[in-house]
Amino acid sequence: MMAYNIPLAYFFTIGITFFITGIVLVYSMSKSFGRSFRVFKSQGNLAIKVFCSWDFKVIKKMSVRLQSENIPTHLKELLSEVNGGEEEKGRLSGMAVHLLAWSISLGSTFFCALGIHCFAKHMHLRRLEDAEGEVSLVHEARLLALPGVVSCGNLLLLGLFNLVSWMENYNSPIVRLYVSIFR
Structure with missing residues (x-):
């Protein structure tokens, strides 16, 4: 053996x-x-407007001048629509979402650690009670309960952190990565 x-x-x-x-x-x-x-769906109109807006059939000077003035105006309108949606969210509501996300993350981490600590105490007391009796395969298998609970807690916290990250909706992927690593 x-x-x-x-x-x-x-x-x-x-x-x-x-x-x-x-x-x-x-x-x-x-x-x-x-x-x-990739070209994002919300900004796809901007790329189409930049690369496909000139009409080569325009031959008169007045039409050429109007067309060249029209393109920047359309681009400014499209950019204001894209940026306007981001400004409507407001800083206060964005900060409230971030505060809620961080409090959920920190609270769940604290309560998970507290639960594992209490479970470890309980398992230690059970082990002391079982130490007086005969050691069997069931007693040995109980030793694996604590690592199993810790692994399940880590797995559940990872899913919760991904859900919270989705809720925050960061614009920059690098900020999302740094926040995820820190959590």
Whole structure:
């Protein structure tokens, strides 16, 4: 019968976790990279207006002058529509959303850590009670409950943080990345 080597198990577990995390990060970055070089739907009219607005059938000087004055006017109107939607949100409501998101993130982290602490205390007391009796396979399996609860908490917090990040709706992907890393 082979002995169970705990340091080797920790090493391989951490190595496999880093490998899977690296694959997920590369996939996520490739999707983000692909999205950053597309023409966005809301700004697609601007690109069409810039590259396709000149009518080459215009031959009179007066028509050429009117057309050349008309293009910047249309571009300014389209830009004001795009920027106007962002300004309507208001700074106060944006700050309220960010404050709510951060309080949800910090509160969920605190309560998750508190829950894990209480569960660890409970498991420690159960282990002390079970130490008096005979050690069985069930008692050994109970040792895996705490790492399972910690892993589930991390998984649930990750989903909650992604939901909160979606709720905040950052314009810049780099800001979203920095906030996600900090959380």
